[in-house]
Amino acid sequence: MDTVGKQNESDPTTIVRDYLEASMVPDPDRAATFMAQGCTITFTGGREFDHPSGPTSINATRYRWVKKRMERFDVAPAADRTVVYSIGTLYGEWPDGTPFAGNRYVDRFEVVEGAITKMDVWNDSAEWILDPALRR
Template identity: 55%
Template structure:
C-alpha cells in the first residue's frame, strides 16, 4: 500500500538536494509544470532554475542543513503539505562564512509532484544587521 505522506516527504527532500547542487534539470523532475515558488520578500518564480540564479546574487554559495521534514495529508484534496526546516550555511558575497541562518520551506505536493512552495529565512535580517540597519541586535 502506498504512503502519500512518506512519498511527498521523499519528493521534497530529493528536490531540495538537487536544488542545492544546483541541478535545476534534476530538480525539475519533482515539480509540476505549473509550479509556483514564492521566495522570501514575495519574489515569485515558476521553475527550479530561478531560485539558484537569485541566490547567486545574495550568496557566494549556500546550502541547507535539514533539521526536520514534517508532512500532513489534506483528506479533502489529497494534497500533502510538507514543511522542511533547518539552517542555511555558506558564504556571503564578500567571502564571509555564515551558519545558523534559520529557514522554513512549505510545499504542496499533488499527484507526486510539487505544485507550490513558500520559502522563508533570516538572510534579510542578517544583512540588515551587518549593514548597521537592524532595529535590535540579533
C-alpha cells in the same frame, strides 16, 4: 514532469528532500523534475517563479554558496494534497567569502500525485544582510 520525480510518488517527504538536494547542487533542471506543470515558487520577498532557476539566480547574487541543513520535515496530509515543511538552517559564505551558519529557514511544499505543486520559502538572510551584527 519526467520519470525522475515519479519514482518517489508514494512519499512526499522523499520528493521534497530530493528536490532540495538537487536545488543545492545547484541543478535547477533536475529540481524541476520533481515539480508539476504550473508549479509556483514564492521566494523570499514575495518573488514568484515557475522554475527552480529563479531562486538559483537570486541565491547566486546573495551568496558565494549556500546549503541547507535539513533538520526536520513536518508532514500534514489532506484529502487533496500533502503539505510538507522542511525546517532547518542555511550555511555557506556571503559574497565576500565570510562564512555563516545558523540562518533559519522554513520551506513549505504542497505535493499532489507525486509532484510539488507549490513552494513557499522563508529565511533570515534579508535580516542578516540588513544588520550584519545578527550574522553568526
